[in-house]
Ligand SMILES: Nc1ncnc2c1ncn2[C@@H]1O[C@H](COP(=O)(O)OP(=O)(O)OP(=O)(O)O)[C@@H](O)[C@H]1O
């Protein structure tokens with residue numbers, strides 16, 4: 001079978017998101033779709049999935065034009081999509097989620113449930129997915145939840161499956177497992193579209209790579225004929241330095257001192273267990289670790305979002321252990337949160353409003369009790385320019401920006417202040433290589449201006465590229481401390497809980 005998008009155009013107010021884009025996917029092949037933030041990848045896939053109507057252009061399956069008015073039309077035609085933000089109900093079982101939204105023609109009695117469980121088990125076996133139909137979804141690791149989404153797609157008998165940035169939330173082991181699944185799907189005759197900002201992944205998994213820039217397809221290459229550097233240049237339109245350029249750290253006085261900190265998660269498990277460390281002015285400390293080892297709760301506690309049960313946190317000698325998020329923020333702490341849509345942005349607000357979100361009570365944006373909107377807009381316009389946020393303007397809702405551009409808004413807002421401490425979780429998740437280069441250079445600049453910087457990332461490459469010192473978290477504790485120059489193998493061992501390496505260093 002062959003799926004074809006031909007001459008697709010999509011206009012939004014002030015933007016042409018897709019401009020005469022064509023793309024073909026055949027059964028049994030994986031096409032990687034790459035492109036900078038805002039290039040139009042998600043828009044194109046949303047058109048294919050019946051979520052958006054194209055301004056012009058057609059979709060064809062085996063040469064026959066098809067018209068989708070909704071996702072259910074697309075599903076009927078054999079198109080499946082796994083979105084980046086999963087659409088699962090956390091308290092439902094896997095089987096319940098798998099049939100959800102499938103417009104049950106019968107009552108949802110125990111018989112249907114039994115059928116759903118069997119279908120999940122069959123598909124799980126056939127594709128080696130290893131998913132228990134009776135498991136409660138929220139208890140499953142992210143990688144398995146993603147498999148539930150895949151099962152949903154397969155139960156609807158998709159011939160073509162679109163994955164929009166499927167790997168950004170996965171651990172390296174989960175990525176390997178995911179690639180195996182993709183290859184099994186491909187071998188089973190599915191056609192795959194794979195969107196990612198990780199160029200190495202595209203080179204590894206794709207049969208063909210299609211590159212978009214500013215709403216158009218600008219190149220199509222085979223993985224065997226390009227390097228990561230060449231891909232980066234094709235995407236961004238200029239050479240990109242994939243290595244962070246930074247001088248030696250000059251650590252000075254201690255800014256952040258964490259002592260014997262313990263924190264509970266939402267289910268009262270002690271997921272941070274007696275953690276102690278310090279960060280000095282002028283150094284970047286990276287926390288590496290497989291996600292789910294307490295990093296999230298540690299950062300929430302440091303930024304005032306989650307109480308601790310033992311221990312203390314001092315900032316510049318001041319006890320901030322029980323302070324509120326706003327009080328901590330006012331002490332010149334920048335925070336780039338892990339979940340941008342939940343805690344970083346107010347989606348129904350404009351770009352300008354989001355940029356002044358925390359500073360509306362500060363000069364020069366606040367003039368007494370009045371907001372100075374023209375100052376706010378000026379700041380927003382400057383930051384949009386500086387951080388290359390692709391948006392038709394600063395007065396559009398931030399929810400209409402592409403995923404990566406939303407992330408840039410947060411980073412810009414947080415870094416555009418005089419800060420003593422930067423806490424950044426997954427700072428470049430979903431961001432294209434060109435903008436990663438810029439954000440990394442800004443992080444190094446903050447360090448060189450004397451800030452203490454804490455980076456939490458599940459990307460070992462990012463941790464190693466930025467950090468002057470690396471702490472590894474495992475099972476709620478610091479399982480190792482390494483210089484920034486340590487090898488991935490050494491760090492990797494500590495990430496799996498081996499402490500011998502750490503003691504040796
Ligand atoms: N619902 C919408 N309303 C208005 N503009 C939109 C909407 N959806 C997307 N856009 C605009 O269309 C352009 C393309 O966005 P799209 O989400 O397709 O980019 P992308 O290539 O997926 O980027 P990213 O890598 O950051 O996810 C952007 O300029 C974005 O602001």
Ligand SMILES: [Mg+2]
Pocket residue numbers: 041042043402403404
């Ligand atoms: Mg996108």
